[in-house]
Amino acid sequence: MPSTIRQLPLESAVKHHAHDFHQIVITLCGSSEFEIEGLGGRVNAFSGCIVPANHEHYYSGLGYNRQLIFDLPIDAPALTGEHRELIALFDAPRFFALDGPLRHYLAFVESELLQARQGFADAQSDRLAATLLGALKARLQAEPPAARRRLDLAPIDRFIAAHLAEELRVADLARIACLSEAHFSERFRGQTGLSPWQYVRRQRLCAARELVTQSSLPLTDIAIQTGFANQSALSHAFRRRFGLSPRSLRKEGDNAPAFEAPTPEPRRALGKRRGSGSTLLP
Incomplete structure (x- = not known):
């Protein structure tokens, strides 16, 4: 035919x-x-x-x-x-x-x-x-085989930054890289040493720290803008990551060390968007 x-x-x-x-x-x-x-x-x-x-x-x-x-x-x-x-x-x-x-x-x-x-x-x-x-x-x-090509993180970072306040899914990031969720997660961890969940959490906390030190926004607003459920969730994650609470950092001024390479956080079960079947990122 x-x-x-x-x-x-x-x-x-x-x-x-x-x-x-x-x-x-x-x-x-x-x-x-x-x-x-x-x-x-x-x-x-x-x-x-x-x-x-x-x-x-x-x-x-x-x-x-x-x-x-x-x-x-x-x-x-x-x-x-x-x-x-x-x-x-x-x-x-x-x-x-x-x-x-x-x-x-x-x-x-x-x-x-x-x-x-x-x-x-x-x-x-x-x-x-x-x-x-x-x-x-x-x-x-x-073209080099997909297994040897590095992911282009720049568009992924831009997408995360533009959607910090929203629910993010592994599928959202995988779509940017034109990969399935499973393939993307494997490639992403191999390249960055972090799971997509850990990477998004790091980006949220870095953005939150910048807002804490460079703005006068209430901590509740900062939590919402960076994708945390509430101020308490932000403070808990912030203290684990940087060693002090957002309120303490704002009081003392930004004298803490610059962002260091993150240590992997404990793995946890990831939530699901109702009806979507796609893994949610915190």
Whole structure:
């Protein structure tokens, strides 16, 4: 069967399904959310994901968006014959970003799609698909294996800082890294020496200490702004971390040592958001 190429927006309602053909989904503008067999992430403009056949996937569009979708049956010419090595792209779900040359190629595909208002001829669809798949395969093969790549902590830190007062889930952080919760937690601990729970707790306490020493906010407000249930919970965690209470630190001034590398805190059972099944971070 031939490949097909289509262009459409995704609805904001979350939908899910599986199908017996492979798929490449590329966001041309706006953003979308995809989760493929537990691997989830936001797909921004000029990024995409690989959806292997028979993999359950959830998806939704975020605001105004436009997607370019390549539907690739297992026996499509773009994946058989002289192109049969390209089938390896679909060994597992994957997210990717497009570089400059591939963005130019997508512009060409879009122009071809506009000219062929009645749709591509079968052979043209497969030729265009095979060129994209070949370029993707070459680029993704050149990337280091996921196990050796370091997590980019900068966007994770920005997300935590922007949502300190809210309930955070491991899934929230894993989504930024485009990893499943289990894979993210393993990689995160291996890189930082801390669990996501310990890391978020450290960020909350560092933010609380800054507010204690550099503002006149009541301690109750500081507790709420940094994600603690109340002033008592903040004071207890603060004393364990820094050796004195927030009130004592504010009285004495910030003469305590600068933030030192944290010692791992005792592990505890993590709560669950009702109905979500995702681990909550304190």
